[in-house]
Amino acid sequence: xxxxxxxxxxxxxxxxxxxxxxxxxxxxxxxxxxxxxxxxxxxxxxxxxxxxxxxxxxxxxxxxxxxxxxxxxxxxxxxxxxxxxxxxxxxxxxxxxxxxxxxxxxxxxxxxxxxxxxxxxxxxxxxxxxxxxxxxxxxxxxxxxxxxxxxxxxxxxxxxxxxxxxxxxxxxxxxxxxxxxxxxxxxxxxxxxxxxxxxxxxxxxxxxxxxxxxxxxxxxxxxxxxxxxxxxxxxxxxxxxxxxxxxxxxxxxxxxxxxxxxxxxxxxxxxxxxxxxxxxxxxxxxxxxxxxxxxxxxxxxxxxxxxxxxxxxxxxxxxxxxxxxxxxxxxxxxxxxxxxxxxxxxxxxxxxxxxxxxxxxxx
Numbered sequence: 001x002x003x004x005x006x007x008x009x010x011x012x013x014x015x016x017x018x019x020x021x022x023x024x025x026x027x028x029x030x031x032x033x034x035x036x037x038x039x040x041x042x043x044x045x046x047x048x049x050x051x052x053x054x055x056x057x058x059x060x061x062x063x064x065x066x067x068x069x070x071x072x073x074x075x076x077x078x079x080x081x082x083x084x085x086x087x088x089x090x091x092x093x094x095x096x097x098x099x100x101x102x103x104x105x106x107x108x109x110x111x112x113x114x115x116x117x118x119x120x121x122x123x124x125x126x127x128x129x130x131x132x133x134x135x136x137x138x139x140x141x142x143x144x145x146x147x148x149x150x151x152x153x154x155x156x157x158x159x160x161x162x163x164x165x166x167x168x169x170x171x172x173x174x175x176x177x178x179x180x181x182x183x184x185x186x187x188x189x190x191x192x193x194x195x196x197x198x199x200x201x202x203x204x205x206x207x208x209x210x211x212x213x214x215x216x217x218x219x220x221x222x223x224x225x226x227x228x229x230x231x232x233x234x235x236x237x238x239x240x241x242x243x244x245x246x247x248x249x250x251x252x253x254x255x256x257x258x259x260x261x262x263x264x265x266x267x268x269x270x271x272x273x274x275x276x277x278x279x280x281x282x283x284x285x286x287x288x289x290x291x292x293x294x295x296x297x298x299x300x301x302x303x304x305x306x307x308x309x310x311x312x313x314x315x316x317x318x319x320x321x322x323x324x325x326x327x328x329x330x331x332x333x334x335x336x337x338x339x340x341x342x343x344x345x346x347x348x349x350x351x352x353x354x355x356x357x358x359x360x361x362x363x
Contacts (some may be wrong), residue, residue, distance in 0.1 A: 012173070014071075015018045015291055018046050026145075026198070026296075034077050034078030035055070035075075035078030035082075036058065036078075036106075038056060038057060038058055038078070038079050038082070038338050039056045040055065041055055041254070041259075042060060042204055043089050044263060045272070046208075046275055047206060047271065047273035047277075048206070049063055049065065049200075049343075050062075050177075050208060050228070050248075050275070051090055052086075052259065052263075053071070053086035053090070054073070054075060054079075054082050054086075055079045055082050055083075055084075057155045057254045057255055059073060060072060060074065060079075060083050061210060062087060062097075063178055063197065065176040065177050066176060066235070067099070067177075067178075068098035068099070068175055068176065069092060069097045070101060071083075071087075071101070071116065071120075071122070072102075072195055073099045073102060073103050073109045073204065074102070074106060074109065074110060074111065074112035074161075075108065075111065076112055077107075077111040077114075077159060080110050080111075080112030080115035082117050083112065085355055086117060086322070094110075094119045094120050095120055097120040097122045098123070098175055099123055099125065099175055100117055100120070100123065101123070101125050101173065101180065102124065102127075102130070102134060103193055103194070103212045103213075103252050104128045104188060104189040104191060104192045104213065105134045105189055105191070106132040106138070106217070107158055110134050110138065111138070111158035111320065113135075113161040114158070114160060114161040114162075115159065117161045117162060122248075123164040123219075124163050125171075126165075126191070127166070127168075127169060128166045128168055128195045129184070129217070130189055130190065130191030130192070130193075130349055131148045131166040131191070134160075134163055135160055135161070135163045135166065135271065137157050137159060138158050139151040139152050141189070141190075142190075143217070143222075143227040144222075168184070169182065170183075178197065178199065180195050180196065180197040182194075185212050185214075185237040185240055186230075186233035186234075186237060187214070188213030188214060188216070189213075190227060190233070192212035192237075194209055194213055194241065195210045195244070196208070196209045196244060197209075202271055206247040206248055207244070207246050207247050208247070209241075209249055209250065209282075210252070211249060211252070211256075212252060213252055213253075214286070214289035214290075217288065219359060231341050238289075238290045243247055246279060246282050248276045248278070249278060249281065249285065253287070261275075270342075280348075298304075
C-alpha cells in the first residue's frame with residue numbers, strides 16, 4: 001500500500017514532465033506542418049511590374065497594375081501571412097489583389113490560397129484537372145490511388161478556397177494591362193500550370209514564365225496505375241517549355257531559379273533586372289529536369305527488368321526492349337553520354353546481346 005502511495009507522486013511528476021516536453025514539440029510540429037518550415041524572405045522587384053513576395057523557398061509572385069494586381073500561388077497555409085506582409089512591405093495592399101492564380105494543387109503551393117482569397121476578395125483560377133482537388137483542400141486527387149486518405153489527415157489537408165474559374169491549356173487571364181497565358185505543363189500533377197506573361201523593363205519587352213514543377217510527384221509504380229499518361233504529359237511539357245521564348249524564368253521553388261544568388265547580384269548589376277534575364281539558365285533547367293525524369297523512371301523499373309532478365313524467359317521479340325534497361329543501378333550515376341550519342345550496352349538475355357541506342361545524360 002505504501003509503495004503505491006509513493007509511486008503515485010512519481011508518476012504524476014513524470015506525466016507533468018512529459019506534458020511540458022510535449023507541448024513545445026507539438027507546437028513546433030503544428031507550426032512546421034502549417035508553413036513547411038518556411039521563413040520570411042525579403043520581397044523585391046524582379047523587373048518592371050513583377051515582384052517576389054514568397055517565402056525563402058516556396059514562391060509567390062505579384063504582378064501589379066493601376067487596375068489591380070495578380071498574385072501567383074499561395075504557399076503553405078502558414079505562409080499566407082508572410083506573403084501579405086511582403087506585399088505590404090513593398091507598398092501594395094492585399095485588397096488590391098483581384099486575381100489569384102495557382103500552379104498546382106500541392107499543399108506547399110495551394111495551402112494558403114483560402115486565407116489570401118479571404119483577405120483580398122480575389123477570384124481564383126485553377127486548371128480543370130487540378131481544380132476539384134484544390135476546391136477540396138488537397139483531397140481527392142485520383143493520382144494518389146489507395147493513398148488518397150493521407151490528404152484528409154492533419155498537416156496534409158488545407159483550408160479549401162473557392163475556385164472561381166477553371167481553365168484549359170492556352171487560356172488567357174487579363175486584368176487592365178496585365179495578360180497571362182496558361183500553359184498546362186502536366187506531369188508533376190495532372191493540371192500543373194506554367195504562367196507566361198510580358199514584362200516591360202527599362203525599354204525592354206521581356207517574357208517571364210513561372211514554371212510549374214518538372215519532377216515526378218509520385219513513384220512511377222503508383223503513377224503507372226493511377227496516372228498512366230504521365231509519360232506523354234511530360235514529353236509534351238518538355239517540348240512546350242523549350243518552344244517558349246522565355247527571358248525571365250521563375251519556378252515554384254526559389255532554389256530552382258536561383259532567387260538568392262540573383263537577388264544578391266542585383267546590388268552590383270547595371271540594371272537590377274539583369275541577373276534575372278537568364279534564357280541559358282532556363283534551358284539548362286529543362287535539360288536537367290528532363291534527364292532526371294528519364295533516369296528516375298528507368299531506375300524505378302530496374303527491379304522489374306532484372307526479374308525478367310534473370311528469372312524468366314524473355315521472348316525473342318522483346319530482347320531489345322529488356323536489354324535497353326538492363327544496366328545496373330550503379331551505372332545510372334555514371335551515364336554521361338550526350339543525347340543521341342550511342343552507348344554500347346551488354347546484357348545477358350539467354351544469349352549475349354550487344355546493342356547501340358541513345359541514353360540520356362544523368363546530369
